[in-house]
Amino acid sequence: MAEVVVELASLVAQAGAKVAFGEKVDVDGATLVPVALAIYGVGGGQGPAGSDDAGPLGSGGGGGSLSVPLGAYVGREGTVRFVPNVVALLFVSIPLTIVAGRALARIARALR
Template identity: 55%
Template sequence: MGVARTFGEPLQVGGDTVVPVALVQYGFGGGGDADGAAGGGGGGLALPLGAYTGRGDGPATFRPNTVALLAVLIPLVWTAGRAVARVVRAAKK
């Protein structure tokens, strides 16, 4: 199930073959208590990373989806910056 979701079907676009690539995560959970109440749920995420492109006989090259990369990297860099600032502030005390 994961590989079929991660790599899309190859497409022919103007003489090039394009294979879309995505990061796919999913999870499920459930539980109950001593009174007999129970529940469960699940969720998923698909983030388009880019595509492999190439002509028939040449090697394929990866072309990243810059919008998706920025959407992931900006919060990551912000969180890392906040963590470093807190560590430095704590070290000064």
């Protein structure tokens, strides 16, 4: 089981910027490079080997990923600008704002 987890982790590490930045695309004289926030996680577990218990030994594993399209870099006539995906930015910023607000409230309560 451990070998599978190590292999998956190495595949994710090799992906690097290829995951966050897509292949460039030419559209109507402009060059677009899509940008995404990519998060991956893998894990595994195994029960105690050689246990004297009569119960079953367990093992397991799992993984998951999340990719949020943040926007695209648009190059046209020698200039490059970032065009955000407003819906995705709200998707990312709303939970961050909630967590930051709760953290600040706890800090303020602790300082009283």
